[in-house]
Amino acid sequence: AQSVTQPDIHITVSEGASLELRCNYSYGATPYLFWYVQSPGQGLQLLLKYFSGDTLFQGIKGFEAEFKRSQSSFNLRKPSVHWSDAAEYFCAVGGASATNKLIFGTGTLLAVQP
C-alpha cells in the first residue's frame, strides 16, 4: 500500500537549535518526494522536492532533506531554527505518471521556543 508516515505529531525546539523532522514512505515505484510547510490558516508552500540523483537536497528557507532509499526515508533538516519556522510540515509522495496523485502524511507541528 502507498503511504507516508510522519511519526512525530508535535515537536518543540529552541531557537537556534537544529531540527530534524522524520518521514517514512511506502511506494511501489520510484517515488517523487516532497516537503511542504503550512502556516496557520494558509495553504501549503513547497519547501523542496526529490526526483532522482543525489541524496541530500537543498530547499528554500535553509531547509534540506536527505533521501535514504534503503530506509524509505526522506527526513527534513535545518541546522539552526528561527522563530518564523514555527508551522506545520507535511511530507508527501507521488509517482512519475501524469495520473499519480500525491499522498500526504499527517503532518508534524513545529513549535519554536525563544
Next chain:
Amino acid sequence: DGGITQSPKYLFRKEGQNVTLSCEQNLNHDAMYWYRQDPGQGLRLIYYSQIVNDFQKGDIAEGYSVSREKKESFPLTVTSAQKNPTAFYLCASRTGQGARGYTFGSGTRLTVV
C-alpha cells in the same frame, strides 16, 4: 503572477444547505485537486480532475460534487449529504508532468452553524 485563488476565505453554512467553494488557477495547469484538512488527519483527497470535463472521486467524495467546465476553474460543492462539513478545504493544481509542480491555494475554512 500566476497562482491559485480560493474564495471565500471563510464561509458559514446552515445545516441542510449546499455551498460552493471556488477555485481558479491561471497557471495553465492540467490537473486540479480538492483536499480536506482536519486537525491531526493531514490532507484527504476529495475529488480530482486531470482534464476538462473529466473528474474522479478521491478517498472521501461522499457528500461532495465538482465540475470542470473550464481548465481554469474547479468548483467544489459541499452538499447537505456531507455529515461533517466543517473543515479547511484546499485546492491544488499541477502540470501534466507526473507528480511535479503541485501548487496550493490559500484555502477556505467552512463552518456549519
